[in-house]
Amino acid sequence: MSGFQLNRRRFLTGAAATGSSLLLAGCDQFDFLSARDNQVRDIVEMANTLTYKVQRQLIGTQALAREFSSSEIRQGQRANGSTDPTTPEYLAMKANNFADYKLQIIGMVEQPLSFSLDELRNMPAKSQITRHDCVEGWSCIAKWTGTPLGPLLDMARVKPTARFAVYHCMDNIQKSLSGDIIYYESSDLIDAYHPQSILSYGLNDQVLPVANGAPIRLRIERALGYKQPKYLHTIELVDDLTPFGKGHGGYWEDNGYDWYGGI
Numbered sequence: 001m002s003g004f005q006l007n008r009r010r011f012l013t014g015a016a017a018t019g020s021s022l023l024l025a026g027c028d029q030f031d032f033l034s035a036r037d038n039q040v041r042d043i044v045e046m047a048n049t050l051t052y053k054v055q056r057q058l059i060g061t062q063a064l065a066r067e068f069s070s071s072e073i074r075q076g077q078r079a080n081g082s083t084d085p086t087t088p089e090y091l092a093m094k095a096n097n098f099a100d101y102k103l104q105i106i107g108m109v110e111q112p113l114s115f116s117l118d119e120l121r122n123m124p125a126k127s128q129i130t131r132h133d134c135v136e137g138w139s140c141i142a143k144w145t146g147t148p149l150g151p152l153l154d155m156a157r158v159k160p161t162a163r164f165a166v167y168h169c170m171d172n173i174q175k176s177l178s179g180d181i182i183y184y185e186s187s188d189l190i191d192a193y194h195p196q197s198i199l200s201y202g203l204n205d206q207v208l209p210v211a212n213g214a215p216i217r218l219r220i221e222r223a224l225g226y227k228q229p230k231y232l233h234t235i236e237l238v239d240d241l242t243p244f245g246k247g248h249g250g251y252w253e254d255n256g257y258d259w260y261g262g263i
């Protein structure tokens with residue numbers, strides 16, 4: 001056995017001393033490339049986190065999105081993305097004027113909760129006139145009315161280990177061969193508890209229309225349009241976003257958009 005080891009060591013030494021060292025250099029280079037490759041990938045993946053951290057530092061945690069006056073509402077809120085969901089569950093609920101709707105708060109909470117539309121409408125209401133910015137290149141100023149999400153999360157008693165809120169929607173944004181793809185989104189808890197984050201059921205002093213997310217659509221006012229989930233039915237508190245969709249924290253994020261999406 002020791003003879004074998006000796007031979008092997010001798011072989012390696014010999015190899016290093018001859019032209020075979022090229023092979024080793026080649027290996028080194030390969031390692032180096034793959035290490036660099038990893039670094040590049042890490043940096044790309046870190047860019048999201050970096051933007052997030054820098055933005056969080058610049059904006060602060062509770063800074064408010066700008067609010068406008070009613071004279072600045074120039075047109076109705078344009079509808080975009082899903083505007084008329086066709087899942088059987090949604091159609092049934094819509095046919096019944098959302099009387100059977102429930103908003104659920106589940107996951108990493110001490111007390112899972114469920115609210116009917118009437119219960120949500122009877123909670124403290126807040127209205128805000130804000131600008132919605134869609135990455136497709138349009139903006140709309142609109143008045144949103146709803147109940148702040150933070151107090152509901154407090155009622156559910158979010159566990160200290162929870163890091164994100166996942167927002168599950170009812171619309172089939174995409175129909176694929178392997179079935180419908182349902183829209184979802186997520187945010188950190190800073191945005192979930194932000195004072196302007198409201199579960200809105202009113203738009204420009206009317207009942208929130210189906211095209212804009214009836215019966216409930218969350219506003220996260222310091223984020224881009226795709227971070228404003230319509231047709232919301234469940235808020236799930238989690239510590240990891242990878243189990244959902246393709247693992248990037250939202251339907252559009254799974255298709256390449258930035259997760260933080262701050263403005």
Ligand SMILES: Nc1nc2c(c(=O)[nH]1)N[C@H]1C(S)=C(S)[C@@H](COP(=O)(O)O)O[C@H]1N2
Binds near residue numbers: 184229
């Ligand atoms: N459930 C759901 N939420 C969604 C979308 C969607 O298709 N489905 N589209 C997003 C995008 S890209 C935008 S710009 C806004 C559009 O909201 P609006 O129709 O009220 O203008 O909703 C966002 N939230």
Ligand SMILES: [Mo]
Binds near residue numbers: 134135136225226
């Ligand atoms: Mo958008």
